[in-house]
Amino acid sequence: MLQIVAMDSAPTQIQPRTKPLQALPAKIFHWVNAISLTTMLMSGLQIYNANPVFGGREGWHIPPFFLLGGWLAGGRHWHFAAMWVFSLNLLWYGIYILVTRRWKHRFVGANDLKALQVGKNPKRKVYAWHRIVYTSIFPILLLAIFTGIGMYKPAQFPWIVDCFGDWFALRVVHFATVPLVLLFAIAHSLLALKAGGERMVNSMFWEDML
Amino acid sequence: MSDTPPADHPLSRRNLLRLSGYSFGGMLLTGVSFTLLESLAGKATEPLNQSLEEWLLKPQTPVPEFPASAIEPEALIVNTYGYTPEIDPIAFRLTIDGEVENPLSLDMATIQQMPKKSMVIRHVCVEGWAAIVQWGGVPVSELIKLAQPKPEARYAYFLSADRYYESWDLASCLHPQTILAYEKNGEPLPVENGAPLRLASPIKLGYKLSKWVGQITLVSELRSRRGFWEDQGYEWFAGL
Numbered sequence: 243m244l245q246i247v248a249m250d251s252a253p254t255q256i257q258p259r260t261k262p263l264q265a266l267p268a269k270i271f272h273w274v275n276a277i278s279l280t281t282m283l284m285s286g287l288q289i290y291n292a293n294p295v296f297g298g299r300e301g302w303h304i305p306p307f308f309l310l311g312g313w314l315a316g317g318r319h320w321h322f323a324a325m326w327v328f329s330l331n332l333l334w335y336g337i338y339i340l341v342t343r344r345w346k347h348r349f350v351g352a353n354d355l356k357a358l359q360v361g362k363n364p365k366r367k368v369y370a371w372h373r374i375v376y377t378s379i380f381p382i383l384l385l386a387i388f389t390g391i392g393m394y395k396p397a398q399f400p401w402i403v404d405c406f407g408d409w410f411a412l413r414v415v416h417f418a419t420v421p422l423v424l425l426f427a428i429a430h431s432l433l434a435l436k437a438g439g440e441r442m443v444n445s446m447f448w449e450d451m452l
Numbered sequence: 453m454s455d456t457p458p459a460d461h462p463l464s465r466r467n468l469l470r471l472s473g474y475s476f477g478g479m480l481l482t483g484v485s486f487t488l489l490e491s492l493a494g495k496a497t498e499p500l501n502q503s504l505e506e507w508l509l510k511p512q513t514p515v516p517e518f519p520a521s522a523i524e525p526e527a528l529i530v531n532t533y534g535y536t537p538e539i540d541p542i543a544f545r546l547t548i549d550g551e552v553e554n555p556l557s558l559d560m561a562t563i564q565q566m567p568k569k570s571m572v573i574r575h576v577c578v579e580g581w582a583a584i585v586q587w588g589g590v591p592v593s594e595l596i597k598l599a600q601p602k603p604e605a606r607y608a609y610f611l612s613a614d615r616y617y618e619s620w621d622l623a624s625c626l627h628p629q630t631i632l633a634y635e636k637n638g639e640p641l642p643v644e645n646g647a648p649l650r651l652a653s654p655i656k657l658g659y660k661l662s663k664w665v666g667q668i669t670l671v672s673e674l675r676s677r678r679g680f681w682e683d684q685g686y687e688w689f690a691g692l
Contacts, residue, residue: 293579314578315685322687323497396576397515397654397692398508409574409582 263445265344271335272446278328279383281320283420284310288317295410295417322394329387350377365437372433375426382422389416498687505691511623515654518572518584523637527583528575530644533680537613537664541648546595546632550609550669553600560634560648566590566598569631573654575661576692578681587652588635593626595668605670610651613664618651618679620660622670624691629654632665657690 264272288309294301311317339345354370361367392402392412406412434443441449541560548556570588596608601622608625610618624630630653634641641647646663653661659681682688 289580293577293581295580298581313685315681315687318578318687319498319685322501326497326500393580395505395508395692396574396582398510400516403574409576413580 263442263449267335267338269446271331271338274327274331275335275383278324278331279423281310281324282328282386283423284308285317285320285324286417286420288312289314289321290417292317295413325390332383332387350374368433369437372430372437375429375433379423379426379430382419382426386416386419386423389419392416501687502689505689506621506623509623509627509655509691511627514628515573517654518574520572520586522584523572523586524584525637527581528585528645529577529581529583531577531579531658532614532644532663533616534614536644538643539613539648539664539666544648544666546649546665547667548595548599548670549667550671551602551605552596552670553602554598556595556599558595563590563632563649564634567594569629570635571629571631571652571654573629573652575652575654575658577658578686578690585652586635586637587631587633588638589631589633589649589652591628592630592632592651592668593628595632596622596625596670599668599670601670604672607671607674609667609669609671609675610662610665611667611669612662613666616662616664616680617677618660618662619671619674619682619688620656621689624653624655627653627655630656655692657692659686660690 287304288311291303291309292314293299294303296302309317311320339348350370350373354373357363357366357370361370388402389406389412392399392406393416396403396409403409403412406415431443434446438445545557545559546563548558567590568588569591570586572584572586574582575585576582592608606622608620608622610620612618630651632649633652634647634649636642636645641650646665649665650663651661651665660679677683678688679686
């Protein structure tokens with residue numbers, strides 16, 4: 243039992259077994275985000291293929307396995323349908339973490355940086371890295387939305403295009419969020435497993451939900 | 453204790469399999485639902501997206517233009533669905549008909565004497581590329597004003613010599629930067645770019661910007677055929 247508590251490593255509190263490790267809103271956000279973000283990614287790559295950012299029509303195309311929509315129009319339909327689910331999910335979660343003050347203790351803080359610099363506990367260090375990485379997804383997602391609005395409605399939001407210099411730079415940054423999200427997904431999964439073991443991973447997906 | 457993992461091998465094959473399951477679960481899920489929801493994605497949210505686009509459109513506010521030094525002459529890709537029609541500019545007439553009090557048939561000399569609008573704008577293609585181009589021509593609002601639209605007119609069809617067809621909401625047609633261009637980057641409009649007359653506007657995607665426009669028909673209701681690409685699944689409003 244003691245070992246399990248150490249593994250889930252929520253810093254100092256010992257939670258009774260009856261209380262779920264993750265709050266229900268966090269689980270809902272995580273599920274909706276994972277699915278809508280995957281839809282955004284796959285339909286976005288379908289759109290990318292109409293005229294690859296790098297090299298234009300002669301450029302390298304993404305293999306069909308990773309695409310959603312069948313062709314450009316289908317990819318756009320998926321992209322501009324999923325954008326509502328994806329961005330509104332992020333919005334309510336943002337409000338939720340502000341209202342519940344969850345942002346104060348669930349995201350990276352000075353204590354994590356301190357643990358990495360002067361800490362002696364290797365598990366605490368892994369946990370600090372885990373928090374740094376999962377906090378990083380929020381600026382990545384916000385950047386994807388910001389650059390996406392600039393490409394979707396450049397006539398209404400020309401200043402967004404201007405922020406990045408020109409249209410090509412805007413496309414590159416919007417596209418760059420794809421590898422960033424993929425790198426995040428890999429690092430986040432591995433660190434979650436390392437920091438909290440199977441129990442933590444379970445707790446975010448299906449524990450107490452079935 | 454019974455539902456906790458065996459502590460002796462936390463990174464077992466089972467765990468790794470499960471981890472890969474998490475990564476690919478979303479993909480599989482969308483793959484399966486794709487066949488069920490294929491057309492639903494567009495149909496369900498297009499009305500919502502169109503409302504957003506109509507709400508964002510400022511019908512009489514010009515989009516900021518660029519200096520002539522920003523023009524990218526090589527960036528404009530020639531996209532045509534079929535062939536390039538040959539049009540005799542002397543015999544050419546632009547017809548404006550439908551829900552108007554004063555149907556018109558104008559030759560190029562008359563059109564070029566009308567108020568001219570020149571603008572350097574970003575031309576954005578649905579494929580994702582964009583080009584900064586100078587267009588010069590007559591505002592569509594001037595042509596429609598001359599034809600005196602009836603109050604019931606709500607949409608305009610643009611019919612092209614290559615049988616390409618498009619329909620627009622009237623507010624976007626009357627935007628001060630929606631023009632029928634006969635000039636590109638300071639030169640007479642090349643035939644592959646739509647000479648003698650083509651639509652140019654910063655507020656619509658490129659597939660709305662018909663080349664070789666010969667007829668504008670105002671209507672009160674959209675027909676079943678709304679546009680060449682729209683009828684194959686592209687979004688109709690296509691506002692920027």
